[in-house]
Amino acid sequence: MPRGQEPLLSQHRPSSDRSDDRSMEEEDALLTGQKQEPRKQGWAFWREIGLFAWAVIATALVIILAVLYQHQQQTSSPQPSGGDWKNGRPTGKRNLIFMVSDGMGPTSLSLTRSFRQTVTGLPIDDVLVLDQHLIGSSRTRSSSSLITDSAAGATAFSCGQKSYNGAISVLPNRDPCGTVLEAAKRAGYLTGLVVTTRMTDATPACFAAHVNTRGEEDKIAEQEVGEHPLGRVLDLMLGGGRCHFLPNTTDGSCRDDDVDVVGLAKKKGFNYVSDRKGFDGLNFGTGVKLPLLGLFADTDIPYEVDRRNMDDVYPSLDEMARTALTALHDATEDSDKGFFLMVEGSRIDHAGHGNDPVAQVHEVLAYDKAFSSVLDFLKRDDVEGVLVGTSDHETGGLAAARQLHDAYPEYHWFPSVLANASHSAENLAYQLRDHIAGKHISPLDTGIRTPPRSPDSSDSHSPSSSSDSKELKQYIRNLLSTGLGISDATEKEITRLADTSDPWPASYLFADMISRRAQVGWTTHGHSAVDVNIYASDPGQAKPLRGNHENTEIGQFMAEYLDLDGELKAVTKELKEGADAGAGWMGRGLDDEKVGNRGDHYEGDFKKRGLMDCGCVGGTGVEGHVH
Ligand SMILES: *[C@@H]1O[C@H](CO)[C@@H](O)[C@H](O)[C@H]1NC(C)=O
Ligand SMILES: *[C@@H]1O[C@H](CO)[C@@H](O)[C@H](O)[C@H]1NC(C)=O
Numbered sequence: 001m002p003r004g005q006e007p008l009l010s011q012h013r014p015s016s017d018r019s020d021d022r023s024m025e026e027e028d029a030l031l032t033g034q035k036q037e038p039r040k041q042g043w044a045f046w047r048e049i050g051l052f053a054w055a056v057i058a059t060a061l062v063i064i065l066a067v068l069y070q071h072q073q074q075t076s077s078p079q080p081s082g083g084d085w086k087n088g089r090p091t092g093k094r095n096l097i098f099m100v101s102d103g104m105g106p107t108s109l110s111l112t113r114s115f116r117q118t119v120t121g122l123p124i125d126d127v128l129v130l131d132q133h134l135i136g137s138s139r140t141r142s143s144s145s146l147i148t149d150s151a152a153g154a155t156a157f158s159c160g161q162k163s164y165n166g167a168i169s170v171l172p173n174r175d176p177c178g179t180v181l182e183a184a185k186r187a188g189y190l191t192g193l194v195v196t197t198r199m200t201d202a203t204p205a206c207f208a209a210h211v212n213t214r215g216e217e218d219k220i221a222e223q224e225v226g227e228h229p230l231g232r233v234l235d236l237m238l239g240g241g242r243c244h245f246l247p248n249t250t251d252g253s254c255r256d257d258d259v260d261v262v263g264l265a266k267k268k269g270f271n272y273v274s275d276r277k278g279f280d281g282l283n284f285g286t287g288v289k290l291p292l293l294g295l296f297a298d299t300d301i302p303y304e305v306d307r308r309n310m311d312d313v314y315p316s317l318d319e320m321a322r323t324a325l326t327a328l329h330d331a332t333e334d335s336d337k338g339f340f341l342m343v344e345g346s347r348i349d350h351a352g353h354g355n356d357p358v359a360q361v362h363e364v365l366a367y368d369k370a371f372s373s374v375l376d377f378l379k380r381d382d383v384e385g386v387l388v389g390t391s392d393h394e395t396g397g398l399a400a401a402r403q404l405h406d407a408y409p410e411y412h413w414f415p416s417v418l419a420n421a422s423h424s425a426e427n428l429a430y431q432l433r434d435h436i437a438g439k440h441i442s443p444l445d446t447g448i449r450t451p452p453r454s455p456d457s458s459d460s461h462s463p464s465s466s467s468d469s470k471e472l473k474q475y476i477r478n479l480l481s482t483g484l485g486i487s488d489a490t491e492k493e494i495t496r497l498a499d500t501s502d503p504w505p506a507s508y509l510f511a512d513m514i515s516r517r518a519q520v521g522w523t524t525h526g527h528s529a530v531d532v533n534i535y536a537s538d539p540g541q542a543k544p545l546r547g548n549h550e551n552t553e554i555g556q557f558m559a560e561y562l563d564l565d566g567e568l569k570a571v572t573k574e575l576k577e578g579a580d581a582g583a584g585w586m587g588r589g590l591d592d593e594k595v596g597n598r599g600d601h602y603e604g605d606f607k608k609r610g611l612m613d614c615g616c617v618g619g620t621g622v623e624g625h626v627h
């Protein structure tokens, strides 16, 4: 600004000091109730009186309008087309879709959002669909620990009550608790589960089964098809985990006994599909005949980053979710009750356990896509409905930053490192294992279609022939370059991967290599206690879940939305009678000490067990752990 112009402003500024003083005097007088000296009469005086009166009236109007608005907000939620509403709840026909992003914490969102912006060149205000539907956060502790597992987490959703880690819709006193899905079924709703892990894993199990410990997956499979005190409560299941439904006399079984659960399911009326061809026959739902059991993998459906290369073998989460929505919609067309559907992005959690940021961002994107499809469905459908989504807990203690050296770190992490990777650490570990076992599959010939064992145990090294370690190292270099986009592997890293006696499974080593290069941090191969996000299709419909809540309130909201109080009491009573009648349908008993709250007892573990000397997280890393 030219110097000469500066004074202009001050010259023309009115001398406001006087008027400020005056209004302060007036305010004082109002507050103290003391009479003000009349200073001047005439037009100016009356003008001020008039302005003052106007200000008082305007303020009063604003307050009245605000009170009216708030009252209206409290007594009625937005009423989308079609529904009858009372006390913030619809009273007519309605659907509830509950989505679980297993193991997805707030950092998973930051990581995925930045990853997508970077690799697709989107602007910094580009966000995920999830980001646009955030309404609150959930506290996740269980009755037995500040850090929950998925079983206690899902019991909070299904029963609306806290229980111990490992509990499948069973309370700390080992009484079974009726679930929102069972109560919905009793009330006349149709019900469904869609997952990418085993159908017998903790999250889906908690909606339609009751066992004392989550490991009882054989029992869970039986209950899910209707060997259950309430009979069949599920109309539709789509996911993985076929192995617990097949008798131990069959290839691909992981049952301890020779019970044919698929056979049982068929006897109870289920239609069964078990492969991509069968899935395609469902025609995205219009070809579905309920009840339907669809199991498309022995155990887990591969991570999305790998699955997209095997699209001819496995359906995606989004495809399964859309199929379920259409099938349940069509089947309830002529009913006065809608449906309850649970859709889980199950393997965000597994990517967290594996500390694999590549697998994780693609799992979150796949979940975001399915979330978006559910929103589209609700928008299209003329039946009232709500989508509520949340996580049971965070996994991995993920951090969108990592200090790699002594020097104070620069503020960066590198999504492009993740973008250069085309495979999960789990998949590369399968390939390495098979190569070492002499199958000599060339890198990235993804001939490994079905992971033979769980991701946690399957990828420990098997003995290698020491003769061709040079060939092995070259194979590993190729694998790293083509599978992870890593061309700067150190000799030490290659040697560890080639060393079959390394205490860490190869998948952990691959994941650690990519995490360090991207400067992404992890604090554990297990879960963490951080609050997780709550999402909804419409913040008005899910109003009680706005803000910070206990995870049990999410379960309570679902029961209230569907008005299931009476049914919940009835099914809980019947389940309890079933439990009292014995016959062990809830699986093995459980010691009290396993159920109790272990609380805050530091026992000097640090001194007793020492640390891994690699400076990275994890114990020996290979013991089977609980998701
Ligand atoms: C299969 O299950 C039956 C019990 O149902 C058991 O007797 C048998 O040993 C099992 N076979 C195998 C190979 O595990
Ligand atoms: C990604 O891969 C390309 C091609 O191999 C390479 O030029 C680039 O440096 C890689 N980027 C990162 C971040 O590793």
Ligand SMILES: [Zn+2]
Binding pocket: 103, 150, 349, 350, 353, 395, 527, 626, 627
């Ligand atoms: Zn987990």
